[in-house]
Amino acid sequence: MTSRTTDWWHSVAVSVAPADAPAAFCSDLGAPSLLAAYRAGLFPMPAPDEYARWMNEALYEDRVATGAIAVPGHVGELPYQVSWWSPDPRPVIRPGHARLGRRLARRLRNRLDWATSVDRDFGRVVAQCGAGREPRWLTEELRRGLQELHEQGWAHSVEVWQGAELVGGAFGVRAGPVLSLDSMFHRLPDASRVAVADLGDRFTVAGGLLLDVQWDSPHIRSLGARPLPRDDYLDLLRSGPPAGPPSTELLPAARLA
Template sequence: MIRRCASWEELDLTLAPTGGPVAFCGDLSPENLLAAYRAGLYPFPAADPMLRDLNEALFEEQVADGQIALVGREDVDPYTVAWWSPDPRPVLPVAGMRLGRTLAKQVRNRAPWSTSLNRAFDEVVEACRDGREPRWLTGELVDSLARLHASGWALSAEVWEEVTLVGGVFGVRAGPVLSLDSMFHRRSNAAKVALADLAARFGQVGGVLLDTQFDSPQTRGIGAGPLPRTRYLDLLRATPDLPPPAAHPLPARRLAGGPGDGRD
């Protein structure tokens, strides 16, 4: 029997699939997007009508028997956006984010880099979209993320080589977790430096985890490890929202000793 939920608060993830979509919902409004992150989900929009139809063809049986829920209004096509909540969840403890020895040496010795928070959110998102197919960062999702950024929920960290943007990362914060959506680099390892900067800033206001969303050799290479979904959801529910991190520019060299060492 099809399982319908009016909102994310009604969605029970106890028996949800572990390695695929847990729900379909076509509402990508900023309010619904933030509510989903707070409930432990993130979106994967269909980039075109063919991928929308593929969602329905691949998962209609699981929807029909209630394994995958339909969320939101019935007059909105749900199959345009799949929502994921993996089990286990690949996460990176903020305190565990360190630059490797070789990269730390490069950051100390190379031409000075600086980092910032929220200075170039739109540029970072566009750089993450550029040339990537399928383009899951659809125009509608980008617009909603921009509105969440304006209200302080979506963040970006940037790495600068003088006045040139050379790397960045962005994501959405929910309680003690910052869910990482994407990153990019124009200089070797600049994305890792942006990630370390974001971890340091988020940790200073009480942040606990960076959520890498999808498990991969790349995410494991930066230290991400599995966390059971039940523990991830418990953490989201138990911790109130945190203040936004400090946004002032800082030298990237401070990260060479590891985030959270207190050096500016």
Template sequence: MSRCRGWEALDVLEAAPDGPVAFCADLSPAGLLAAYRAGVYPFPASDEYARALNEVVFADQVQEGHIWLVGEESADPYAVSWWSPDPRPVLSVSGPHLSRSLARQLRNRLPWSTSLDRRFERVVRECRAGRTPPWLTEELIASLVRLHELGHAHSVEVWEDGNLVGGVFGVQVGSVFSMDSMFFHRSGASKVAVTDLAARFAQAGGVLLDAQRDSPHVRSLGGILVPREQYVRHLRRAPRDSLPMPTATLPVRRLAQPAGSR
């Protein structure tokens, strides 16, 4: 069995490419930020059955040292699994793009605007609504909200006539932004949120958006797969301090213009 007191002692490059790399009960703001800096993100069990299933399925791998236990020995780790897939789906800040049809709608008739950090907790809760399994537990939400208050977690909101129709949120580690989840109530709104986030992050000096989990939606935004080693290298080079992004409410129409004319 391999156990370490904190994420700084865990080298994710030694972990298996799929499946959890560790179990750790600590979802505190400090613990959460340390995990993101190590290239790891959480997936809390939704209930006691899911927690017990983690132990049944993975206990042998933990015992053999293939999966780490992180934190104090007195804490029950199996309620939260932590992941760092290899390869890792990422987007360059210049990568996210809108489809021609959506760009045409935005130019011609959709009166959408975007904002940064106006409704962080609401975006998180919209991302949780209707999701199965509900990995955004109340404990995790509370820590994310605290990280937001400390300037480490951010959200982009998409608005239509004062109504929130889409958004994305995540945790920033210097020049890398790890996107936890996104939602939409209008078709295309989550893609607009990611594209807007990329534009704001690029303006602040950001380099990379981490999509965490690969999917057709991520690929449609311009996501690519890179070796985990390359992603972790970005993290280790990233400055510890967050890069302040522009906060102004902006028209979405600007994102539909050709890149050279924005």
């Protein structure tokens, strides 16, 4: 059962939420809920099966009981189905700081058959990002909500093409001056890195201030991400001038080198 709670995110004190645990549990993955949550500094991680839901309850029920993790509104029969996160610090890529690396830049200058686009194949990019990955957090319900956001102009994909073949990509949700990157994929080496660099370039031109890459890791750091305190991230998210959508035209990837 999926709840449709109105304005549930207003009940979540994101700025004092746990740094390394969910800020809330709520099973509403409808497009209005998704967009408002991203704008509040949250992103969803659906539980793909009953075992994952049970683990959410077992791991976090004590903090739910104390109120450290919010379970707002009437969330239906499965309150632990979707966890909403706002890590502290937040790994972000600032304008002009997406990294290709010297080796890839040299290769890219000679890859005249590589091109990039935005929003030409959103559904396929999302599908490829979820293909063969465990845990399967990109559930069908989340994909439906993201597709609706895409149709409304808030969720975007970037595609990397070798000729007519889709070889890499990434997707995320635009919220104010931030584009929150949910996932990326590659079918050829470094194609996802090109996707992030391309989206960073286009989003900067559209007035964007940050790419939010959500989860910190050595790989994410190699892309140019740096940790930003959550309070600073939330301040910018709430007060920064909203960016427009990134340009969608097909462009040569070599321009990024």
